[in-house]
Structures are given as structure tokens and as C-alpha cells.
Amino acid sequence: MAKDEFKEFKLVGTRPDRPDGLDKVTGRARYGADISAPGMLWAAVLRSPHAHARIVRIDTSKAEALTGVKAVITRADFPTGLTGEDWNLQENTMAGERALYDGHAVAAVAATSKLRAEEAVRLIEVEYEVLPHVIDVDDAIKPDAPVIREGAADATVPEGMPPNVVRYMEFGRGDVEAGFAEADLVMEKTYKTEATHQGYIEPHACMGQLGADGKGEMWVCTQGQWFIRKMCTAVLGLETSQLRVTPSEIGGGFGGKTTIFMEPLSLALSKKAGGKPVKLVMSRSDVLRATGPTASASMDVKIGMKKDGTITGARAEFRMQGGAFPGSPVDMALYCCFAPYKLKNVEHVGYDVLANRPKCAAYRAPGSPMGAFAVESLLDEMCRELGVDPLDMRLKNAVREGDTASYGPKYGSIGLVETLEATKAHPNLSIPLGPNQGRGIAAGYWFNHNGETSVSLAISEDGTAQVSVGTPDIGGSRASIALMTAETLGIPYEDVRVNVVETGALGVNEPTHGSRATFASGKAAVVAAGHAITEMCRRAANEWGIDPEAVEWVDGAAQPAGDNAGKFPPMTIAEIAGKMGSTGGPISGHHESVPDGVGASFGCHVVDVEVDPETGRTTILRYLVVQDAGRAIHPAYVEGQYQGGAAQGIGWALNEAYIYGEDGRLQNSVFLDYRVPVASDLPMIDTVIVEVPNPGHPYGVRGVGETGITPPLPAIANAIQEATGARLCELPMSPPKVLAAIKAKGG
Amino acid sequence: MVAINLWSSLTRFTEGARVVEVEAETVGGALDGLVAAHPGLGPIIEAGVSVVVDGEIAPNRHTKVPQGAEVVLMQRLKGG
Numbered sequence: 001m002a003k004d005e006f007k008e009f010k011l012v013g014t015r016p017d018r019p020d021g022l023d024k025v026t027g028r029a030r031y032g033a034d035i036s037a038p039g040m041l042w043a044a045v046l047r048s049p050h051a052h053a054r055i056v057r058i059d060t061s062k063a064e065a066l067t068g069v070k071a072v073i074t075r076a077d078f079p080t081g082l083t084g085e086d087w088n089l090q091e092n093t094m095a096g097e098r099a100l101y102d103g104h105a106v107a108a109v110a111a112t113s114k115l116r117a118e119e120a121v122r123l124i125e126v127e128y129e130v131l132p133h134v135i136d137v138d139d140a141i142k143p144d145a146p147v148i149r150e151g152a153a154d155a156t157v158p159e160g161m162p163p164n165v166v167r168y169m170e171f172g173r174g175d176v177e178a179g180f181a182e183a184d185l186v187m188e189k190t191y192k193t194e195a196t197h198q199g200y201i202e203p204h205a206c207m208g209q210l211g212a213d214g215k216g217e218m219w220v221c222t223q224g225q226w227f228i229r230k231m232c233t234a235v236l237g238l239e240t241s242q243l244r245v246t247p248s249e250i251g252g253g254f255g256g257k258t259t260i261f262m263e264p265l266s267l268a269l270s271k272k273a274g275g276k277p278v279k280l281v282m283s284r285s286d287v288l289r290a291t292g293p294t295a296s297a298s299m300d301v302k303i304g305m306k307k308d309g310t311i312t313g314a315r316a317e318f319r320m321q322g323g324a325f326p327g328s329p330v331d332m333a334l335y336c337c338f339a340p341y342k343l344k345n346v347e348h349v350g351y352d353v354l355a356n357r358p359k360c361a362a363y364r365a366p367g368s369p370m371g372a373f374a375v376e377s378l379l380d381e382m383c384r385e386l387g388v389d390p391l392d393m394r395l396k397n398a399v400r401e402g403d404t405a406s407y408g409p410k411y412g413s414i415g416l417v418e419t420l421e422a423t424k425a426h427p428n429l430s431i432p433l434g435p436n437q438g439r440g441i442a443a444g445y446w447f448n449h450n451g452e453t454s455v456s457l458a459i460s461e462d463g464t465a466q467v468s469v470g471t472p473d474i475g476g477s478r479a480s481i482a483l484m485t486a487e488t489l490g491i492p493y494e495d496v497r498v499n500v501v502e503t504g505a506l507g508v509n510e511p512t513h514g515s516r517a518t519f520a521s522g523k524a525a526v527v528a529a530g531h532a533i534t535e536m537c538r539r540a541a542n543e544w545g546i547d548p549e550a551v552e553w554v555d556g557a558a559q560p561a562g563d564n565a566g567k568f569p570p571m572t573i574a575e576i577a578g579k580m581g582s583t584g585g586p587i588s589g590h591h592e593s594v595p596d597g598v599g600a601s602f603g604c605h606v607v608d609v610e611v612d613p614e615t616g617r618t619t620i621l622r623y624l625v626v627q628d629a630g631r632a633i634h635p636a637y638v639e640g641q642y643q644g645g646a647a648q649g650i651g652w653a654l655n656e657a658y659i660y661g662e663d664g665r666l667q668n669s670v671f672l673d674y675r676v677p678v679a680s681d682l683p684m685i686d687t688v689i690v691e692v693p694n695p696g697h698p699y700g701v702r703g704v705g706e707t708g709i710t711p712p713l714p715a716i717a718n719a720i721q722e723a724t725g726a727r728l729c730e731l732p733m734s735p736p737k738v739l740a741a742i743k744a745k746g747g
Numbered sequence: 748m749v750a751i752n753l754w755s756s757l758t759r760f761t762e763g764a765r766v767v768e769v770e771a772e773t774v775g776g777a778l779d780g781l782v783a784a785h786p787g788l789g790p791i792i793e794a795g796v797s798v799v800v801d802g803e804i805a806p807n808r809h810t811k812v813p814q815g816a817e818v819v820l821m822q823r824l825k826g827g
Contacts, residue, residue: 172755335822408821410801410817447804513827514827593806596803596806
């Protein structure tokens, strides 16, 4: 599809009822914790109360003697000899020689009731030798910091770096020093962001069953059932295909449910308990202490700019800790931070650092929000200093198709300019502001992703269609895939049911991550529908006694392609399907691939805030999200993704943070103390869907889930500066910090 | 010949070269050629990288690399 070509569709772009709506509002939807089975046991986990400690001795005898206890496991019950990320996953599932963070699992119990399992956990005796710990990334990177793990650094780390640096990277182009010399203004600042949790409503939950024969099943709340299968079997030393994993409905994931945390425990307990199913449901405190938040970051940014707003040079050095294991998204943060801008001279340096915190997981555009906070904040300050309009500066430097991205390759079709122009035209920008109010603008970027994908489509006897996908629906993908399938087949949306299926039903699928489900599973469903159409045309041709090449598919029916093909009335999908048992058997389509044609997405946010000068409290007055969707298959869901990304970003900017005590223990492990925004904190978030179709997808899809969390952090910092005159460079911008910043500038 | 653009901290494995030329027609061939020329890159390639050919993330090792294509090696892209 050419960039300027905009096809009209009958269904794509409409807003039908969501297929999961009734189940969810009536409580019929089955989430992870809703699963149960006859003879099921309950599990409970003993977690380390120390940030860093050697495990001297574990005595489980009293727990094992308790009536109703069927199994107790420690690390001794796991296979040995794992390496690389498999070892990291096993070590994070159950501590070995040392507990590496507050909340690290050290033992687990299965018993006949939840209360009995929890009682048994309290009877387990663990002797710890408490070790020095480190929490802050800038402390962890010091040469004399407590060493989290010897030998964890990969080949990218040169000799002589501090011991907790496990990955190192540099990339860029041009001559940044020459770029700075060319500038009229050069500014350099340091920014810090705290770790935040994805904050999904549904805690992790699963039920695992594993027999002595090595065959098992798992029902689990996850973004990726094949990843669960691969990781659990690796950690437990099982054959991959012998574990069948069925995903439940999911109450939010945002990247945090693309990996394992406690799932292998239920399987290991089940095996030890004679193959009985074992259910394990995390408390909120367990979720916050022991599942992956995003990384915390410390970032130095230096930018040179001419008086007219042209950026002449840019340098970023980011340090991120992702817990006690390698894997912080410092690479993604660096790739994204300058991505909106056309730069001749740019340099990036990144350090992945270990600290005594839980193993980080992906969180919505992993890394990109932190990078944007640093770069977009500094750009805003420079615009204020030079008197340049921040939107005009972004338009002047904006990347276009064919430009070389800051991270290396050339861009294909992108819609940043269209997004910025739509922002500039929005009426929110001309609303006058009052005292103590400010307006902030920021841009953001996410790559979007393809990934391994397998989809099957089957035509039912009545001419309706079922689609089996492997990507759990975390943001509307069942609706969007149904719309694209129905559009392709030429049948009503209601005639397509999309099912998220278990691992035995399809080839390997990557999780729903990277904003890929509507792009990748949708593209595969369209191809699969095409295969079914080809077969239906063949069946019709056989009935008519003409060449299959002379049949075309129009509006849900086969028809002769022209007068020369013969004169037959159209044969509808229902007519063909009704006879398929006697015309050759089932009609289906299948497609698997790692699809090409990924289309990146840019966004721009505008926020108006009011800051109370007495308390430092920031109120969001109005909020605008403008983002390129490629093509919005179901616009209501797209708007929901935009609003959800903004809401999470607002929480990250203003309130959310992991707070650790001097002892390295998490102080705010419940939602009363870990403050996510609720509906009453937010205004209705305005959205504008920009549509620059992605030529790599049959319906122009780019992916919309992640870009929206990227601009809020700097946009709000920029608005607070306008409202107060104070620039905040550390998150969260909570009332005490804002008040201190106002006072520091003499306000 | 295919010219592969590396991220700059890999230059300590390539005697300082930011761009390495190898004989290859596919992404897999390019990666294999890169490791053959500079074995120190082996663990990094093995750990997972993304290869971008003419602005598009190559979906697999069999992806063709046209003569004169822009090939950029990146850390493996992933998402939430």
C-alpha cells in the first residue's frame, strides 16, 4: 500500500462490540486464579527477608511433618548444570547459594489448602548470613560496590570495568564534538528514573501438573504460552513438547507476563506430590517484591542546538540496573532516545548493571520512556533558553522516510511529521493557561515487532469462521483479527470467532509483546483466510466444471471471474461450507512466519498541568495523545491503548517508585503505598489517531500498544517547568520533590 | 560483498573496523562470515542480535541481502 493510498474498507476501521465484553462484565471470563481441578493442592512460597544473604542452611522438616503438606521443595529439587539465561531463570525462580534480593524465593510448599501451605511455609527454618547489598544504580556501578555475581559480564564488557557491569555498548556516527562546536547553545544534564511496576490488576497465577513420566500441563495467566513452556521445561530439565500450556484470560500484562517467575514451582511441587495439580497465586506484595518491574536509570545527556532549533550534536550515556540479573533495557533506551531526530553527529554509551533488586521484565516500550525523559526534557529546556517553539523545533529536526535513524538503519515509511502537524493543529494548544499552570510537549518512539507467528483458520459448516491464534489478547487483538479476517473473507464481523489457543494447537508463537499481535497474528490470519478463499474458489469451480483460475472471491462468495468463465450465480461461503463434507472435506487456511514489513510508530503528547505552590501537588488538567497507528483496525481499542499508555506514564511521572529502606527491603509493596493513578486522578485523555499506513501490512497496521507510554514522563516535566519555573530531573515528580524544587529556585 | 555496519563497541573484536565486508547472499551467511573473520564476535552473535537490511529487520537467516544493501547489526530488539 502506497503511503498516500488509503483504501476504503467495509469493516476495518469500524467499532463493533468487543468479543470478550460480555464475559468480562458478567464475571464469566476465567482468569489465572479461576482455574481449579479435582484433587488440587495449594502452594505457598517462602521468600528472603534480606536484600543479599548467603543461605547457610534450610530445615524443612517441621513443614514436611505438618498434616496436609504434600510436598516441600528447595533449590536442591531442581536440575543442575544450566547456563546462560536458563540459569538466570532458574536462579530467579528459586535461590541457590544466595538470596539476591528482598522477596527472592528460597523454598515452596504444596498442601491441601492455602492456609495450610502458608502455615507450613512459616515452619521452614532458614539460616542466613547477611551480605552487603546495593540498590541504586549509581552506587552499583562503583568499583567497590558489593559484587552481585562474579563472572556475569558478557563478552561486550571490556576488562577493567566495575564488577557489576554485565553488558556494555557504544554506537553512533559523525563527530559529536564538532557538532557541539557548531552549536549556539550546548547543555548537559543528568536525569534519574526509579523502577516502576507494570501494575497489572491481575496478580500472577497458575496451576501446574507434572507426572513422574515427565508429562505435564499448565494453566496460566501469561502473554506467551510458548515462552512459559520453553522456560519452565528449561528450568526443570523437561522435554519441551511434553508440557502443554493453556493461557487464561489476562488481567493486564504490559510486558511483565512475557517471562516466568513462579510457574516452575507449581510443576516441581506437583511432581513431588505425586502428580496432583498445584495452584499458585501471588499476593500483590509478592508481585511487587518478586516479579519484574522495569529498570531504574541514571542518564547523562548533552545536546548542541543552533538558534533556529537545529540540533547539531547529541550524546547520551545511560546506566540502568535491571535487578540481580543481566537484562536491563539500556540498549532499547539508547536506540529510542534520539530516534525522532535527524542527526549527523550522535553518540550513545550504555551500561547494564546488577543490583540487589528483582529481575526486571519488559514494561511497555522497554527503556524508551526513560530515554525520552532525559532527551525530551533537555530539548525542552534548550527551546525555552533559545526562545524556539518546541513543536517547530521537533518539526525542523524530524526524521522522514529515507532518513538514517540515530541508531543506524534507514527509516521506511514513517509518520512523525504527520503526527507533529496533527498535534500543532489540535485546539488544546490554543487553550489559555492560568496562574500556576503549564503546558508540556514531548515526542516518543517505538520500533514495533514481528516475531514467530503461527495461525490457523477453519471454515465452519454454516459459513462462519474460527481463527486460532497464539497471541493472548491483552489489548483488543481478538477484535482486530476478527475484523481483518471478516474483511478478507467478506463476511460479517460477528461470523468470526478468534480463539487464543494452547501450545498443542499451533506451532511456536512468541508472546504478545512488542505491539505485535494485531500486526503479526493479523497478517498471518489474512494470509490464512486467503488460503481458505483459494480452496473455496476451487470447490466452486469443481461444481461449475470450470477452471479454478476463472473464479474470483467477491463479498463472501465465489463467482465466475468474467463472462468468458461461464454464467453461474455466485456461490456463497455458507453454500460452499454446507457441502464441504461431500466436496473434499474441511476447508481451512494456515500460515506461519516471522513476518516482514514491521512499521515503526511515533507519538507526540501535550499535557496541561496545574501545580499547587503550597503543596507541590500536580493536577493533570487536560492531556492529548497524537500517534501514528498506521491504520486503526478498531479505533476504539486504539484510543484505549493511547489512553492506557498515557495513564501509566502519568503514574510513572508523578507518583510511582520502588522505595527501599536502608536494609534493602522494599517499603511500599502494596497498592496503598505504591500509588498508581486511579480514574479520579485523571481527566478524559484526548486522542488523535494519525494514519500513515504501513506498506508492510495488508491493512496498514503498525502496532499501537507501546509508543503511548514514552512521551508522558518528559511532557509532564516540561509542563511543570512552565508552571513553576523549576526543572525536575528525577522521577517521580511527587509533591515533596516539586515543592522542594519550587523552594530551591526561591518560589 | 556485503558491508555490515557494527555498533562501535564491537570494534575491539574487529581490529577497529566499524564496517566489515564479507562474502554473503543471505543474513545467515553474513553473520557466519562475520564470525569467521572475527571469532571474538561469536558469543555476541550467538547471544542474539537483530540484523536490519535496507531499513527492515530481517525476519530470518535466509533473508536475501541484495548487492549494495545497507546492513546494520543491532542488539536484539524486543518489546513489552
